[in-house]
Amino acid sequence: MGTVPLLSDDALSDEAHAVFADIRATRGTDYVNNFWRALAHDPAQLKATWERIKEVMAPGALDPLVKEMVYVAVSTANSCSYCVHSHTAAARAKGMTDEMYAELLRVIALASQTNGLVTAMQVEVDDAFKA
Amino acid sequence: MGTVPLLSDDALSDEAHAVFADIRATRGTDYVNNFWRALAHDPAQLKATWERIKEVMAPGALDPLVKEMVYVAVSTANSCSYCVHSHTAAARAKGMTDEMYAELLRVIALASQTNGLVTAMQVEVDDAFKA
Amino acid sequence: MGTVPLLSDDALSDEAHAVFADIRATRGTDYVNNFWRALAHDPAQLKATWERIKEVMAPGALDPLVKEMVYVAVSTANSCSYCVHSHTAAARAKGMTDEMYAELLRVIALASQTNGLVTAMQVEVDDAFKA
Amino acid sequence: MGTVPLLSDDALSDEAHAVFADIRATRGTDYVNNFWRALAHDPAQLKATWERIKEVMAPGALDPLVKEMVYVAVSTANSCSYCVHSHTAAARAKGMTDEMYAELLRVIALASQTNGLVTAMQVEVDDAFKA
Amino acid sequence: MGTVPLLSDDALSDEAHAVFADIRATRGTDYVNNFWRALAHDPAQLKATWERIKEVMAPGALDPLVKEMVYVAVSTANSCSYCVHSHTAAARAKGMTDEMYAELLRVIALASQTNGLVTAMQVEVDDAFKA
């Protein structure tokens, strides 16, 4: 129902096939979700996006679960339904408990609320907050 | 320059004064930032908002620094300039290092990018992601 | 500081001049705010926009003040700083009291909050709500 | 199909059960819509949200129908599909006629349009609009 | 499933009927898509919107295909699912090839990404960019 058909494995270009193989190996599952099957129409973009995700979402100064929760937060504020679904599932797979999820929702709700208040009142930035 | 003047301490109602006293005691500083000085025009809303923030942002299943980073993420996606400034400052005050901040920015950038791609292609949600 | 210079009266085309005259007559003031001075670079768009505003914001099934408050709400959610300022001023000029404004802000804050919650949880629309 | 299952009445905690009872009593109907059934996973958040809605949406300086229309406006600009559906239904239940709804849509459309124009041209805020 | 029922041809007012006739004549097809069938509840708004679209989307300094791609870009950033679908279809009907579409998606993705970065860092506008 998207603007492009989802590509099945046998419709992939060689370059897209290689990316799918890496997705499967990295994630340890044969399942490749719809985002990649849509993006596979542009193998160069597919490859660039996958490599960026692999790099950015890897453990670093922030742990991967924190990164997934940030991803859910951005996707919610951007009203990206698919992204909310896929990254909430990813956060759970990385250990997000029901308690953590409830707190994440509370912070998203609170931030949305105060964002609205601040924008409506056009509050000036305090000098103390400027770098 | 906002839509309401910022209230100085001597212009506060008694109810607003009590909230400011609690903000100062809780944060251990005399400084009260502009958001509260704008919101003080509606003491009931001021009180409700401050109490909610105190409760939601407290340590729990997620630590306060993670919550501040989620707050920055939501505020960025909502284009709330003041909120980005104030919660980035708060995250730093709670221990966000330059490395953590750089990673936070990378996740925000990546999520924004894939949100755009997914929405443009209107990718259908995988059954596997539904609760 | 915008992307186009603001046009002073003596820089207006004849068509733009006529629109400015109607703005002044309709509003009963000589002051023409910056939005119109920016838009005046495209007199046809200026005219179409002004005529639409005059028609849509006129008294009807909803009174003009309610319309201005709805305008503030949309502008806030769209993070349009100029629009929030100008329509908050317009709402006040049409009789919005401090109490009404405080309630407007509460509704905007509440709606922003529950919008965030609903989008994060991807709640399905009840059959009862469908037309 | 959300990120959390909707809770039926017999799956509710005692605290959530009490909130549902108050929703039913306040609204004079046995029907509890999906938002509350999703939120019921976090009874404290459920209670806080319901109490805030009851308070904010009550008659005051603005009448409840005006508040519902503002709610629809914010929800539209935030692209919250569920919220648009539920608050449009609520506005109708509170007396929004077809004529009022048509005017509401016109204002939302007009505000969206001028928000886009203003942001694209980055119009500076007039001094006259600053508090 | 919308907030208003879609009007079939025999439910149209005379004014709406005339607009539908012009849509059909202009586009050279009997098919009238759902947007117009929803908007037809407000014949004056229907007429104003259709006439504006006909004028704005016509060939001019920009060709119609470029305009459709800009429309897709705005609709994506505003998370308007219907609009993304209808204007992507329109762009294809006006000659957008798979290669052009892939490049459009890349620009949308890139702009979304740098928008997020810039907003998160609150970068000051260079004097060189001001009009």
Place this chain on the structure above:
Amino acid sequence: MGTVPLLSDDALSDEAHAVFADIRATRGTDYVNNFWRALAHDPAQLKATWERIKEVMAPGALDPLVKEMVYVAVSTANSCSYCVHSHTAAARAKGMTDEMYAELLRVIALASQTNGLVTAMQVEVDDAFKA
């Protein structure tokens, strides 16, 4: 005034210095705008972003001016003030005339308007638009 100080040339890391040199050579000017000076705090992100921009914005199936106009459209809908300024300037540098700009603004305004209408009415996607 951002959340990070802008780096002057003598504060750059070697990796950031190399990126700046490439920006200067590619653009044929010594001027490096603030976005890059903010991003230079994370040389890896700086390099990845610059290389992506160079690649995506290059001539291809779409010409670079069309890409800049799409960039302006996305940045406007995302309320990114800096991005609107910088990409409007870039579009002008690539040949956008006043007439083209006026038409771009009209399309952005129109799309914003119909996005609002469609979302408010929750119009169902026509089967004809699905891929």
